Amino acid sequence: TISNAGERLxxxxxxxxxxxxxxxHHVVLDLNAGSGLLTWEILRRAPEGGTWALAWDREAxxxxxxxxxxxxxxxxxxxxxxxxSELADLLALxxxxxxxxxxxxxxxxxxxxxxxxxxxxxxxxxxxxxxRLSVAEGVVKHSQRLYDxxxxxxxxxxxxxxxxxxxxxxxxxxxxxxxxxxxxxxxNGLAAxxxxxxxxxxxxxxxxxxxxxxxxxxWFSVGESRERPSYAEHLLRRITSQVLGQVESLFTGxxxxxxxxxxxxxxxxxxQIPDRTA
Numbered sequence: 001t002i003s004n005a006g007e008r009l010x011x012x013x014x015x016x017x018x019x020x021x022x023x024x025h026h027v028v029l030d031l032n033a034g035s036g037l038l039t040w041e042i043l044r045r046a047p048e049g050g051t052w053a054l055a056w057d058r059e060a061x062x063x064x065x066x067x068x069x070x071x072x073x074x075x076x077x078x079x080x081x082x083x084x085s086e087l088a089d090l091l092a093l094x095x096x097x098x099x100x101x102x103x104x105x106x107x108x109x110x111x112x113x114x115x116x117x118x119x120x121x122x123x124x125x126x127x128x129x130x131x132r133l134s135v136a137e138g139v140v141k142h143s144q145r146l147y148d149x150x151x152x153x154x155x156x157x158x159x160x161x162x163x164x165x166x167x168x169x170x171x172x173x174x175x176x177x178x179x180x181x182x183x184x185x186x187x188n189g190l191a192a193x194x195x196x197x198x199x200x201x202x203x204x205x206x207x208x209x210x211x212x213x214x215x216x217x218x219w220f221s222v223g224e225s226r227e228r229p230s231y232a233e234h235l236l237r238r239i240t241s242q243v244l245g246q247v248e249s250l251f252t253g254x255x256x257x258x259x260x261x262x263x264x265x266x267x268x269x270x271x272q273i274p275d276r277t278a
Contacts, residue, residue: 031106195271
């Protein structure tokens with residue numbers, strides 16, 4: 001993504017943290033610390049509390065720790081490595097099983113988790129009374145369709161429909177946690193977990209994405225070991241390898257080394273744990 005990326009990410013960061021209503025003394029967990037987009041701003045907004053950063057892999061965790069070394073020891077975030085479903089175990093390893101947070105925030109922290117309702121319930125139990133959860137999630141189900149980026153008419157209507165059908169099948173897979181949920185599911189999950197004052201707002205975004213040789217190779221590679229099937233491997237469920245070559249040539253001819261508009265949908269969701277003591 002090359003168009004206004006910094007400004008766009010800053011807007012997402014501020015919207016997430018504003019909804020969390022952070023105070024200077026709050027203890028806050030960043031569910032998907034990544035490069036630290038939320039983590040470093042949490043440190044700025046809650047300097048007298050505590051910042052916990054959950055990195056999903058060791059590489060990201062180590063990068064965060066190296067950056068944190070520049071800060072005085074008492075100001076550094078606590079970096080955990082794992083995914084949100086492992087939070088209880090990660091805290092137990094630090095003898096912090098009783099730790100509760102004033103706020104839990106995250107960007108793209110829920111989508112890959114198979115049991116989202118279960119995770120939301122666990123996060124609710126990890127918040128103090130009156131604590132808030134605030135997240136922004138890309139709704140992968142409504143991601144940009146590649147077939148909309150090219151003119152497939154020269155392939156004929158039958159082949160075009162097979163390509164469209166194969167791509168749509170990616171987003172209709174009920175077993176895939178990335179795509180088997182929608183905004184309503186997230187809202188219902190928050191309610192089922194016991195959150196109140198729930199706010200769910202959708203936002204359509206358009207960015208510009210460069211399509212270079214590496215991108216095309218990633219889309220059309222076949223047989224390589226990877227976590228998820230490539231675009232080409234999805235297409236091969238409905239077309240032959242010979243036809244796949246024609247499709248790849250068409251994509252290359254129309255998109256190679258060009259910048260294309262890319263449509264995405266983001267949902268900002270927040271909720272609060274009731275404070276029965278107030």
